[in-house]
Amino acid sequence: MLAYWINLVFVVLETALGTFILARASQYRPARIFFCLTLCLVVINSTALARNLTTDPIISYKLVCVALMSLGSLCLLMLLLFAALFMPEWWEGKRPIRLISLVYGGAIGIVGLDLIGQFGWFTAGIELSKGIYRPIAGSAAGLMLGLFSLGWLVQLGLLATAFWRNPATRRSISWLMFAILFAVLTNSVLGIIKLDSSGQLASILQTVPLVVSLTYIVLRGSLFQTKQVAVQQALQTMSEAMLVVDREGMLVYLNYAAQQLGLQNQQPLQHNLATIGVATDDIAALQHALAHDPFQPFTQTLALGEPLRLLENTVSPVLDNVGQIQGTMLFIRDITELERRTALLEQERWRLSTTVAQLEQEQAERNQLAQAVQALSFPTIPVLPGVLVMPLIGVLDQQRIAECQRVLMETLNQQAVQRLLIDLTGVQSIDDQGAIGMQRILGAAYLLGAQTTLIGVRPDVAQALVRMGAELNTVATAATLQAAIGQIIANKSHIKHQKFADVAPIC
Incomplete structure (x- = not known):
C-alpha cells in the first residue's frame, strides 16, 4: 500500500514538474520535449497504479499495451532530448534527427501492431503474478529487448560523443551518466536481494535520479533562453x-x-x-x-x-x-553610400587644398607687391658720388616715418654718403609723431656723417618741425631739388678752385 501512495505522489509531482517547465520556457525545444517525456512517465506510472486496482484481464491487457507503447516513446523522447541538449546540429540543416526518429518510430509501430493485433510476436498475452497482471513474453520478445537495449546504446554513444567534443557540456553529461548508472545498479541490487525489479517502488528509484538530472539541465538551459532570444532579435534587426x-x-x-x-x-x-x-x-x-x-x-x-x-x-x-x-x-x-560620400569629401578636400594653395600664392604675391610698394615709398636715389636723394610723398605719420627711418639707416650703413637730400615737396602733411620721427632721422644722419638738406619744405611742415623742437642748426634747406644739387656742385667747384689757388707755382 505504501508503494501505491508513493507512486501516486510521484505521478502528481511529475505532472506538476512537466507543466512548470513547459510554462517556464515554452519556446525552448528541450523544455517541450521534456514535457512530453514527463507525460510518458506519468502514463507509465498511472497504468501501473491502474493495474493494481483492476482484476479485469482485458483492461489489464490494454493497460499493458499503453505502458509498453509509452516505454518505447520514452526511449525515443530521451534520444530527442539528448540531441536537443547536446547535439543541436542534428536539428539543423538536413536534420539527421528525422531519420533517426523514423527508425525508432518504426520499431514502436511494429510493437504497437503486435499488441493491437495480438499476433504474439513480442507479447503473447498476460498472466496474473503476485496479484498483478503482467505481459507474457512472445517468440520475438528477445528481439524487442535487444532493440530497446540498442536504442539506449545510441543515446549513450551520443552522450559520449558530446562529452568528447564539447567540454562545456561535460558537467551536465556527467550528471546524466551518474543517473543512468544509478538506475542500472539499482536494478542489479534489487535482483541480488530477490526483490521485484519491475515493481512500482523499483521503477521510481530508477527514474527519480534521471528525472532530477534532466530537470536541472533543462532549467539551466532555459535560464539563458531570454538572453538567446534577445541576441537573436538583435541579430535579426x-x-x-x-x-x-x-x-x-x-x-x-x-x-x-x-x-x-x-x-x-x-x-x-x-x-x-x-x-x-x-x-x-x-x-x-x-x-x-x-x-x-x-x-x-x-x-x-x-x-x-x-x-x-x-x-x-x-x-x-x-x-x-x-x-x-x-x-x-x-x-x-x-559601404556604397559611404564610399560615395568619401569620394565627395575627397573631391571637396582637393578643391579646398587647391583653393588654399591659390590663396597662399596670391598672398605671397601680395606680400611681394607690398614690399615692392614699400620699397618704392621710400626710394634712395644716388645722384652724385656721396650724394643721396630720398623723396617723400603723402602723409608722414608715425608708422611711415618709422619705416622711412629704417630704410634710411640701412642705406647709410651700406653706402658712404656725405650729403643727404630729403625732398619734402610731395609731403601733404606731417603730424606731431611724424615730426618727432623726422627729428630723429635728421639726428641719426648727422651722427652717421651725412649733412642733410631739406628740400621743398611747406609752411605747415616747417611749423610742425619747429613746434616739436627739431634741431635745424645742422640742416640746410633748398626750394627745389635742382637748387640743392646746384649748390652742391657749386660748393665742390669752389673747394677745388681754392685748392689750386693755395698751391705756389714752381719756378
Missing part, C-alpha cells in the same frame, strides 16, 4: 548582414539583412555570392583566404551587381571551447 558558414562551406545561418541581399540558407557560400552578383575575382579571393592555414580574420571589399554596390566583408573564424575552428562568420556592410 541589424542593418548589416551576418552569415555563418560551416566547415564544408555551407551557409547555416542568415539574419534578415543577409536574406534581403538574396542569400539563401543551406546553400554553398560560393554559389550564394555568385547568385547575388558578386564579382568572380572577389569570390576567388575570398575562397583563397578561407583556404589559408592557419586561417586569420581579414576584411575585403566585394563589388556587387549593376549598378555597382560595394560591400565591406569582415571574415572571422568561429571557434569552439577548445579553440578548434568549426566554421566562419561573415559580417557584410553596404
Whole structure:
C-alpha cells in the first residue's frame, strides 16, 4: 500500500514538474520535449497504479499495451532530448534527427501492431503474478529487448560523443551518466536481494535520479533562453548582414539583412555570392583566404551587381571551447553610400587644398607687391658720388616715418654718403609723431656723417618741425631739388678752385 501512495505522489509531482517547465520556457525545444517525456512517465506510472486496482484481464491487457507503447516513446523522447541538449546540429540543416526518429518510430509501430493485433510476436498475452497482471513474453520478445537495449546504446554513444567534443557540456553529461548508472545498479541490487525489479517502488528509484538530472539541465538551459532570444532579435534587426558558414562551406545561418541581399540558407557560400552578383575575382579571393592555414580574420571589399554596390566583408573564424575552428562568420556592410560620400569629401578636400594653395600664392604675391610698394615709398636715389636723394610723398605719420627711418639707416650703413637730400615737396602733411620721427632721422644722419638738406619744405611742415623742437642748426634747406644739387656742385667747384689757388707755382 505504501508503494501505491508513493507512486501516486510521484505521478502528481511529475505532472506538476512537466507543466512548470513547459510554462517556464515554452519556446525552448528541450523544455517541450521534456514535457512530453514527463507525460510518458506519468502514463507509465498511472497504468501501473491502474493495474493494481483492476482484476479485469482485458483492461489489464490494454493497460499493458499503453505502458509498453509509452516505454518505447520514452526511449525515443530521451534520444530527442539528448540531441536537443547536446547535439543541436542534428536539428539543423538536413536534420539527421528525422531519420533517426523514423527508425525508432518504426520499431514502436511494429510493437504497437503486435499488441493491437495480438499476433504474439513480442507479447503473447498476460498472466496474473503476485496479484498483478503482467505481459507474457512472445517468440520475438528477445528481439524487442535487444532493440530497446540498442536504442539506449545510441543515446549513450551520443552522450559520449558530446562529452568528447564539447567540454562545456561535460558537467551536465556527467550528471546524466551518474543517473543512468544509478538506475542500472539499482536494478542489479534489487535482483541480488530477490526483490521485484519491475515493481512500482523499483521503477521510481530508477527514474527519480534521471528525472532530477534532466530537470536541472533543462532549467539551466532555459535560464539563458531570454538572453538567446534577445541576441537573436538583435541579430535579426541589424542593418548589416551576418552569415555563418560551416566547415564544408555551407551557409547555416542568415539574419534578415543577409536574406534581403538574396542569400539563401543551406546553400554553398560560393554559389550564394555568385547568385547575388558578386564579382568572380572577389569570390576567388575570398575562397583563397578561407583556404589559408592557419586561417586569420581579414576584411575585403566585394563589388556587387549593376549598378555597382560595394560591400565591406569582415571574415572571422568561429571557434569552439577548445579553440578548434568549426566554421566562419561573415559580417557584410553596404559601404556604397559611404564610399560615395568619401569620394565627395575627397573631391571637396582637393578643391579646398587647391583653393588654399591659390590663396597662399596670391598672398605671397601680395606680400611681394607690398614690399615692392614699400620699397618704392621710400626710394634712395644716388645722384652724385656721396650724394643721396630720398623723396617723400603723402602723409608722414608715425608708422611711415618709422619705416622711412629704417630704410634710411640701412642705406647709410651700406653706402658712404656725405650729403643727404630729403625732398619734402610731395609731403601733404606731417603730424606731431611724424615730426618727432623726422627729428630723429635728421639726428641719426648727422651722427652717421651725412649733412642733410631739406628740400621743398611747406609752411605747415616747417611749423610742425619747429613746434616739436627739431634741431635745424645742422640742416640746410633748398626750394627745389635742382637748387640743392646746384649748390652742391657749386660748393665742390669752389673747394677745388681754392685748392689750386693755395698751391705756389714752381719756378
